[in-house]
Amino acid sequence: xxxxxxxxxxxxxxxxxxxxxxxxxxxxxxxxxxxxxxxxxxxxxxxxxxxxxxxxxxxxxxxxxxxxxxxxxxxxxxxxxxxxxxxxxxxxxxxxxxxxxxxxxxxxxxxxxxxxxxxxxxxxxxxxxxxxxxxxxxxxxxxxxxxxxxxxxxxxxxxxxxxxxxxxxxxxxxxxxxxxxxxxxxxxxxxxxxxxxxxxxxxxxxxxxxxxxxxxxxxxxxxxxxxxxxxxxxxxxxxxxxxxxxxxxxxxxxxxxxxxxxxxxxxxxxxxxxxxxxxxxxxxxxxxxxxxxxxxxxxxxxxxxxxxxxxxxxxxxxxxxxxxxxxxxxxxxxxxxxxxxxxxxxxxxxxxxxxxxxxxxxxxxxxxxxxxxxxxxxxxxxxxxxxxxxxxxxxxxx
Ligand code: ATP
Ligand code: MG
Numbered sequence: 001x002x003x004x005x006x007x008x009x010x011x012x013x014x015x016x017x018x019x020x021x022x023x024x025x026x027x028x029x030x031x032x033x034x035x036x037x038x039x040x041x042x043x044x045x046x047x048x049x050x051x052x053x054x055x056x057x058x059x060x061x062x063x064x065x066x067x068x069x070x071x072x073x074x075x076x077x078x079x080x081x082x083x084x085x086x087x088x089x090x091x092x093x094x095x096x097x098x099x100x101x102x103x104x105x106x107x108x109x110x111x112x113x114x115x116x117x118x119x120x121x122x123x124x125x126x127x128x129x130x131x132x133x134x135x136x137x138x139x140x141x142x143x144x145x146x147x148x149x150x151x152x153x154x155x156x157x158x159x160x161x162x163x164x165x166x167x168x169x170x171x172x173x174x175x176x177x178x179x180x181x182x183x184x185x186x187x188x189x190x191x192x193x194x195x196x197x198x199x200x201x202x203x204x205x206x207x208x209x210x211x212x213x214x215x216x217x218x219x220x221x222x223x224x225x226x227x228x229x230x231x232x233x234x235x236x237x238x239x240x241x242x243x244x245x246x247x248x249x250x251x252x253x254x255x256x257x258x259x260x261x262x263x264x265x266x267x268x269x270x271x272x273x274x275x276x277x278x279x280x281x282x283x284x285x286x287x288x289x290x291x292x293x294x295x296x297x298x299x300x301x302x303x304x305x306x307x308x309x310x311x312x313x314x315x316x317x318x319x320x321x322x323x324x325x326x327x328x329x330x331x332x333x334x335x336x337x338x339x340x341x342x343x344x345x346x347x348x349x350x351x352x353x354x355x356x357x358x359x360x361x362x363x364x365x366x367x368x369x370x371x372x373x374x375x376x377x378x379x380x381x382x383x384x385x386x387x388x389x390x391x392x393x394x395x396x397x398x
Pocket of ligand 2: 194
């Protein structure tokens with residue numbers, strides 16, 4: 001890909017935000033700059049409702065495209081070949097180089113159409129003439145290899161743009177993740193466990209432009225350091241898309257033991273979740289997060305029945321969002337495979353929930369019953385929560 005010195009970024013939704021559009025574009029540019037920083041020197045600029053990334057130094061094409069296609073807000077990425085001179089000869093050469101770079105590996109057996117746009121009308125030929133000449137030149141070179149014209153439904157649209165005193169040629173769109181650039185929609189606190197669901201939930205919310213913090217409730221020695229490492233690994237995978245995630249690690253052992261010692265065991269999971277939420281709410285306030293995110297899905301386990309979710313929600317005033325709420329397990333699994341968290345999620349380290357679960361947990365908890373049980377914790381649990389909050393360990397995952 002030696003001739004690809006530039007990428008054109010396609011973005012859909014942020015183009016529809018009216019006046020805010022510039023804000024969105026600027027944030028997307030900033031995200032791109034940050035992600036490319038360690039890979040070379042790049043000029044990222046906004047120009048006529050487009051974002052261009054120009055390589056100013058040597059760079060690794062595969063590495064750069066891999067990073068760019070994980071940035072939320074990018075719908076597609078077009079590798080561009082630039083004609084530095086504003087002459088037909090130079091533009092023709094750029095098209096030929098572009099074809100070699102882009103299709104030599106896969107072959108030229110496809111249909112195409114040339115589509116020229118003259119933003120600078122000073123060019124001596126009009127768009128249609130350029131389309132015809134370029135088309136003719138391409139056929140002359142590649143027709144014997146299967147290349148043919150289809151003006152109605154071409155496999156490949158060869159775009160030639162004449163802007164300023166340069167020509168830009170692109171044809172291929174590498175799909176990006178879509179969504180909105182992170183940093184355009186506030187901040188949330190995700191309850192991140194080592195399972196399959198919560199990394200997907202975290203990804204889904206980040207994809208809507210939300211900056212993510214995460215909290216993991218750790219119960220040493222009942223849970224191993226391997227379980228924590230697994231959560232960190234999962235957060236790091238999601239951070240490749242979302243940008244850095246601040247992970248708050250809360251030592252939950254004493255709180256969990258207090259619940260275990262004082263409350264009916266069939267209510268343990270529900271009460272524990274309520275304390276997860278209370279601690280998460282406090283951490284949210286301290287870190288300016290506006291919502292709590294979990295990986296719960298209706299009916300998946302006893303603590304995720306409608307009644308359980310309602311009772312858990314009741315523990316906090318903040319909004320709680322559960323992006324995978326209506327998804328089947330298989331759908332969540334497929335999603336996690338697509339974003340690359342699945343293989344890590346299925347590594348076999350227990351999280352704290354699996355150790356303190358009762359054989360017959362309540363599936364239809366009653367508010368008053370849970371509240372009554374929690375009364376037994378008054379005077380015991382407050383100092384434990386305070387201590388847990390005082391000792392939160394924070395790591396930045398990136
Ligand atoms: P996951 O696959 O995300 O682990 P799960 O199917 O195992 O979810 P539960 O264990 O009931 O379901 O957890 C439901 C949600 O509660 C999780 O998706 C996660 O958001 C949160 N959660 C559970 N355990 C922890 C933990 N140790 N630390 C932080 N959050 C947790
Ligand atoms: Mg779990």
